[in-house]
Amino acid sequence: MEATVGALDLPATLDLPAGPVRGGLVVLHGSHADQRSFYLYQHLARLLPPAGVAVLRYDRRPRVDGHDVPLADQAEDAAAAVAALRRHVSSAPVGLWGFSQGAWAAAVTAAAHPVDFLVLVGCSGVSPAAQMRHGTAEQLRRHGHGPADVAELARLRQVAEGFLRGGVPRPVAQAELDAARRRPWFPLAFLPDELPATPGTWADMDFDPAPVFARLTGPVLLCYGETDGWVPIEESLAVWRRAARGVELTVARLAGCDHAPTLDGREDLAGISPHYETVLLDWLDRRLPPAR
Numbered sequence: 001m002e003a004t005v006g007a008l009d010l011p012a013t014l015d016l017p018a019g020p021v022r023g024g025l026v027v028l029h030g031s032h033a034d035q036r037s038f039y040l041y042q043h044l045a046r047l048l049p050p051a052g053v054a055v056l057r058y059d060r061r062p063r064v065d066g067h068d069v070p071l072a073d074q075a076e077d078a079a080a081a082v083a084a085l086r087r088h089v090s091s092a093p094v095g096l097w098g099f100s101q102g103a104w105a106a107a108v109t110a111a112a113h114p115v116d117f118l119v120l121v122g123c124s125g126v127s128p129a130a131q132m133r134h135g136t137a138e139q140l141r142r143h144g145h146g147p148a149d150v151a152e153l154a155r156l157r158q159v160a161e162g163f164l165r166g167g168v169p170r171p172v173a174q175a176e177l178d179a180a181r182r183r184p185w186f187p188l189a190f191l192p193d194e195l196p197a198t199p200g201t202w203a204d205m206d207f208d209p210a211p212v213f214a215r216l217t218g219p220v221l222l223c224y225g226e227t228d229g230w231v232p233i234e235e236s237l238a239v240w241r242r243a244a245r246g247v248e249l250t251v252a253r254l255a256g257c258d259h260a261p262t263l264d265g266r267e268d269l270a271g272i273s274p275h276y277e278t279v280l281l282d283w284l285d286r287r288l289p290p291a292r
Contacts, residue, residue, distance in 0.1 A: 022053060068202070
């Protein structure tokens with residue numbers, strides 16, 4: 001079923017079970033997976049309706065001037081999507097599924113507009129800036145770069161972040177960026193060739209997830225690929241366990257998976273981890289009412 005979501009009328013697709021509805025799930029987006037056609041979202045729309053779970057997926061709102069969509073805006077759209085889904089599933093439990101950045105957006109949404117459950121894949125417990133420092137350093141190591149290169153990257157990201165926070169003049173930061181562009185590792189730094197004209201363009205760079213986790217109430221399933229190269233898993237789990245003390249927390253570590261729940265680094269439906277499917281279906285089955 002085609003629909004729209006929120007004040008911006010974002011294009012959406014609702015997949016309903018053929019039989020009784022046991023629950024509903026709204027799908028939230030990774031930072032570079034804006035469209036509802038993304039394979040991880042399609043996978044949910046195929047896997048869950050036969051198990052009695054409706055799936056609502058929609059296109060994320062467009063970026064403005066190339067800047068990422070603030071988490072507050074993503075949460076506004078997600079809350080509207082939850083309200084829309086509830087109109088189709090009556091009193092059945094409704095939850096949010098979020099991948100990577102979408103896991104933060106799901107938590108922000110649920111903290112302000114409680115839902116019945118959360119499924120979060122690749123959820124970082126540290127700020128976006130800290131997560132990118134961790135992830136880019138790991139990318140350098142995996143591509144054979146040594147400690148000196150990793151240290152140089154750390155210095156570069158520190159200077160770039162300093163500019164974005166307003167503490168480092170743009171000419172100083174841009175000069176460091178210009179010098180680093182000649183380094184073999186620069187394509188793995190995930191920094192632009194040219195800094196923005198003014199600071200403040202990365203609105204959520206210092207977003208702290210811990211206070212958000214502390215406001216959650218429903219059960220949470222956390223899925224992490226065992227070799228996730230972008231999320232500091234142990235540090236993230238420590239934040240979850242410290243902050244979300246009242247939450248029923250389930251942690252699944254997915255063998256053979258990296259940041260996405262796929263095997264061998266694949267980025268298609270055929271690469272989805274069977275372990276991930278089993279974990280998700282079993283966890284939902286234990287928390288949703290039986291089919292009537």
